[in-house]
Amino acid sequence: MMYAPVEFSEAEFSRVEYQRKQQFWDSVRLALFTLAIVAIIGIAIGIVTHFVVEDxxxxxxxxxxxxxxxxxxxxxxxxxxxxxxxxxxxxxxxxxxxxxxxxxxxxxxxxxxxxxxxxxxxxxxxxxxxxxxxxxxxxxxxxxxxxxxxxxxxxxxxxxxxxxxxxxxxxxxxxxxxxxxxxxRCGIRMTSSNMPLPASSSTQRIVQGRETAMEGEWPWQASLQLIGSGHQCGASLISNTWLLTAAHCFWKNKDPTQWIATFGATITPPAVKRNVRKVILHENYHRETNENDIALVQLSTRVEFSNIVQRVCLPDSSIKLPPKTSVFVTGFGSIVDDGPIQNALRQARVETISTDVCNRKDVYDGLITPGMLCAGFMEGKIDACKGDSGGPLVYDNHDIWYVVGIVSWGQSCALPKKPGVYTRVTKYRDWIASKTGM
The missing domain is CATH 3.30.70.960 (SEA domain)
Known part of the structure; x- marks a missing residue:
């Protein structure tokens, strides 16, 4: 089931006849030979100098x-x-x-x-x-x-x-x-944090995550809200004017004038609020199969980067995350299936799961396509849930954070053998570039 917004590379030379001439020519040869050796040594030194000093x-x-x-x-x-x-x-x-x-x-x-x-x-x-x-x-x-x-x-x-x-x-x-x-300077968190967060560090959840410790811990997290209906989905700030989110967030309403985006560790009060200028859904998004579940939101006015609002890095299309790589998911969604959204941002550490495992008959039985990424734990317990849709799954590489997934779908929340399924951002780098120039 979809994580719905909240309502989701030799020739030998002849001898010389006269001994005196032979001695003369021997001296000349010796001198020439010596000069040649000196020249060779000089060239060799030059080559070494070029490669060791110049290069x-x-x-x-x-x-x-x-x-x-x-x-x-x-x-x-x-x-x-x-x-x-x-x-x-x-x-x-x-x-x-x-x-x-x-x-x-x-x-x-x-x-x-x-x-x-x-x-x-x-x-x-x-x-x-x-x-x-x-x-x-x-x-x-x-x-x-x-x-x-x-x-x-x-x-x-x-x-x-x-x-x-x-x-x-x-x-x-x-x-x-x-x-x-x-x-x-993307992907830099401006506050200290108690990371890495253990997989089972608390009793509450995003599902089973913890409340974010301080403002600015996940400064790219945004809340997408329908005017009059409140928080619907999460999103990731990828520039001072663009948000990355899930296409399914807009299946009921894609009118940009009806949406706002807020930033900060709480929905109320928000640290920053912006109106929305444009909503771009992937042209080949299929709600029935969850394929190409990706969208872009352009803000009406740019945001100023600070210790509270920062952009996350987009990954190179070549990046590979092996199974069991630690990644983090954040959001304001339910902490129980079908529960209410949370005012305070929550986070959870999960691990990537191979597509082969995720496509097993007892897991998702072939539903995972190349544009999807599974993350969570096969035993369940820790997962994204309703209201986290569109939000970021991020990966830390030497203290620089990359958005590698977008919360997309899953069967219920945190069930055994039913991990979260995310849109695999690396597969959509060209699409993102075509729409934003990034």
Whole structure:
């Protein structure tokens, strides 16, 4: 049954006759031979220099650490704020001082602060570090050099920021992830959180999830509401004007003027509210089979990103999530089958389930198509439910979150061998791009 809105890659040379001439020519040959050897050595050195020195490449790392001698300010959650910019510059100058005068000094290029978030001891820093090393070096070898340089600097230098050494974490990332972080900065939660959430951590549910701990924990979550009827479906903010949701949410009413979208950890009061300009349903959506259950909603006016409202990242179409990958589903839906919606946003950790397993006769008996993704547990208990429809199923990759599924359908809620079925977002990247340009 569909999770309905709330009403869902040699010739030998001849000898010379005269001995004196032979000695002369031998000397010439020796000289020429020596010059040739020198030239060969020179070329070899040039080649080695080219590949070892000239052929450097950039290596990117995502670093996180705590600074204990400053206090968190609310405006740190707004990247355009003066407080965020000034504090970020201070942190970046500190990174420059640490690395430029260390054993990796000539290799450090720059750093960029990605986010500042609150911590009991001060402020949590998430920052991208960029280095250049020979392309023959490995990211892990370089990581050890960077960590050694940092730890040595923390022992010997007087710094304006007090960095908690045990909190320092360094993760290699590729250039695509680096550009994603620096340019669009999607998928970043602006608050600290008690993640990962155990699968059975509470007695209540999204089904069997928990109430979200604080504002901004899932900042891309939206509530789609029909004017006069309240919350109908969830949705994911993918840009400052576009929401990703399920097509079945609009089977009764797709008039954009009748819809609003709200953001925040509660429906009432909302942190942000927007009217809807356009609703786009997939042209080949079939309600009977649940195929192509995907839609886009354009907001009438853009939202401003903050610590409460942020966009989630869209996954590359090539991403593969093996079975039992931890993912999270969030929503305002029922915590029991056919129960009322919840005013406070709830979350639950579930695991991906292979299509082969999900298509077994005793599960969904062949109903799962390539555009669908199963997630939950075969024993049931934890699941999305009515009112969670259209909402996000997200995956964490080095603290960057990607929407990999859209709550679509399932048989009842949280039943054994009846996991949640989600629209597989990777299959619709071209469709999303064709409609939004993203």
């Amino acid at each position: 450097d490449k950039s290596f990117y790392y995502l670093a996180s650490f705590k600074v204990t001698n400053i206090k968190y300010k609310e405006n740190y959650g707004i990247r355009s704020s003066r407080e965020f910019i000034e504090r970020s510059h201070q942190i970046e100058r500190t990174m420059s001082r640490i690395f430029r005068h260390s054993s990796v000094g000539g290799r450090f290029i720059k750093s960029h602060v990605i986010k500042l978030s609150p911590d009991e001891q001060g402020v949590d820093i998430l920052i991208v570090l960029i280095f250049r090393y020979p392309s023959t070096d490995s990211a892990e070898q370089i990581k050890k050099k960077i960590e050694k340089a940092l730890y040595q600097s923390l022992k010997t230098k007087q710094l304006s920021l007090t960095i908690n050494k045990p909190s320092f974490r360094l993760t290699p990332i590729d250039s695509k992830k680096m550009r994603n972080l620096l340019n669009s």
